[in-house]
Amino acid sequence: MKNIPELLAPAGDLEKLDTALHFGADAVYLGGEKFSLRAAAGNFSFKDLARAREVTRKYAKKLYLTLNAYLHQKDISAFRNFLKELMPLDMDAYIVSDPGALALIRDIDPDRPLHLSTQTNTTNAAAANFWREMGIHRINLARELSLDEIREIRTASPLELEVFIHGAMCVAYSGRCLLSAALTGRSANQGACTHPCRWKYALVEETRPDEYLPLEEDAGGTYIMNSRDLCLIDHIPELVSAGVNSLKIEGRMKSRYYLAVVTSVYRHALDTFLSSPQSYRCDPLWKKELEKVSHRPYGTGFLFSPENQGIQPQNSNYIRTHEFIGVLLENPDGQILVQVRNRFFPGDTLENVSPRMQRTAFHAASLRRHDGTALEVAQPNDLVLMDLPPSARPGDLLRREKPPAST
Template identity: 50%
Template sequence: MKRPELLAPAGDLEKLKVAVIYGADAVYLGGRHFGLRAGAGNFSEEEIAEGVRFAHEKGVRVYVTVNIFAHNSDLAKLPGYLDTVSAAGVDGVILSDPGVVELVRKLHPALPVHLSTQANTTNWAAAQFWEKLGVSRIILARELSLDEIAEIRERVGVELEIFVHGAMCVSYSGRCLLSNYFTGRDANRGDCAQSCRWRYALVEETRPGEYLPLEEDEKGAYILSSRDLCLIEHIPELAAAGINSFKIEGRMKSIHYVAGVVKAYREAMDTFFAGGAGCWNPDVWLEEIGKVSHREYTTGFLFGNPGAAGQHYNSKIYRRRYSFIGLVRGYDQQAGLAVVEQRNRFAVGDEVEILTPAGGPSKLTISAIYDEDGYSIEVAPHPQQIVKIPVHKELEAYSMLRKPIE
């Protein structure tokens, strides 16, 4: 059984480094143009080159999204951008528009083309069509069952990639018009307002201004909000289906999210491929991914249409058990102090947990905090404030501190 690639989101350069350090085999990112995540930090052309250098030094591949549905005006600017991306040494581009696919194949025939999930590949005939056009990998639509994926695998030779974790769209693999209708922001040009996450209520035609809750909740209902996808329990079945790449959604999520989810899937995949089903116990990894901010989890369409079980219907949409409070930037060996960049308020006496790239989480009671001048302080209240705290062992850079939410 071939080991799949673990593909992680990189919303900006810091998230790319976190994804690489916590175990990704590959990362995907967007430039400042032609991608579908305008709200993410995204990468300048110089940052793409820097990100590629950093990843390649660690043996990690980099794919760049160019997956808008292009308008005529986009086509004039694309060749120059593709030249820059190719020159940076990226390992592939993620496309959805057939015209852009043809353009890349013409201008940069050696650059691997990955077909975006936005292209809605849901059957083997469509997969064969794209294979004939020179696409090297197809990112399948999220609306496929495991049996459908396996049948596509049997009929095509291209690599297949699926989403295994992250946000789901209320519409068919992102083909939603709500954002454009309500706000004028075009989701298929990278500017989705996430209207599906808004709170809704019913208004009866003859009773304007009288809002009727859809459930017994005075705050309204999130009838359009999908639950988050989580397939970590089903790595054995997915690997057996012949999938080449397991993709994590989340370019707009925090570095804590990227670290926790990537690490959990890395350990789960390594454990399974090292020992097979005999040592398979996903509870420990489910516990870890339960510590990042998420909506209730679902297996999506993997075992059939999820129906009502795939949606949220009340105001308790997010699950947040921990607050990400600090990122370790370095370690003062002589003093035994970790150099921490504050991300949320913490204080002396707080009981916290340490997430590290290798090994399980550990507990720590913050016994002291020192500012950059060495003065003792009781609390770190300022965003990105640099402080030092005593720790029981040396912590490598990009370790993270998180505090349980009471």
């Protein structure tokens, strides 16, 4: 049997790093304050990067730093200095896109493993092998490849291959879209996409500028440029047998709750496959669980049908059925308390979200502050002691089902 791929999760801050590790990521990718796409992804200060390195070492997990911005001439000197500053942190790899950045890293820090970002759009083995000669160790293949193409590249290239397994998709080649830069001045290629592909558009006649004629494909609105979110939970065996080395979850800007659920589902699926590949079947419960994070209708992207990837969803809305209630922390006395994110009341039905797909519903009871004072409501940022299920552990998350929207 092939090796089980690494599960690679995003971290937008130190809390999300903890969550990714708690819920089973083998490796985490994050960005520093400089030279990383995802301008608003809560990028890490140098101090935070050092802390992230410490934590991942402690748990023997890998840490990859994104340096995937396209450098302008004015950036070169600062980039060189940043590389020198980073060297003592000894990251497991840098993720790059720009050949100039690659050349500078090879000059200053020649032994650092290098991963090629999806922004470079590698779609064939000749390109993969070209990048290998340039010193790249791993390639994140373009999302636009089919499973057959991934297999062919695997056969023709010894490089480590990484593919996205879950998260948002673009209607453009990843990183090659100028819609946001053109309409808002915020460039997707600098990590600042405003997602205009998902906006609602209208038609305006030039002499009647205040009259908007809605463009409607149907009652759900207009979604000619909307892509489905990628979800490959049904296809773990195919990806393993294709020889993929790393399965990457998209979304440094996603919430801690999203990260916990998605990481735990894929961790569980991979572990289940590893323990019994012959009898492995995708459990419908895993898919139901992935429906409980904010997402747009799921699809398999280009994996099976590169000519007709069926990326138009039925409407442009996000699906949100559950809300993040809080995270469990341990206080110095060894008690577990809840750091509240959304308001809840005694008697509410909550669910404890633990690793290995453990989910435990319970009624919130006996809410109190650390000094023992009873609480009638738990508000965001409160630290609350309460009765929790016996399986609850620090690092677990609480959630609540949202009431159905009124019609």
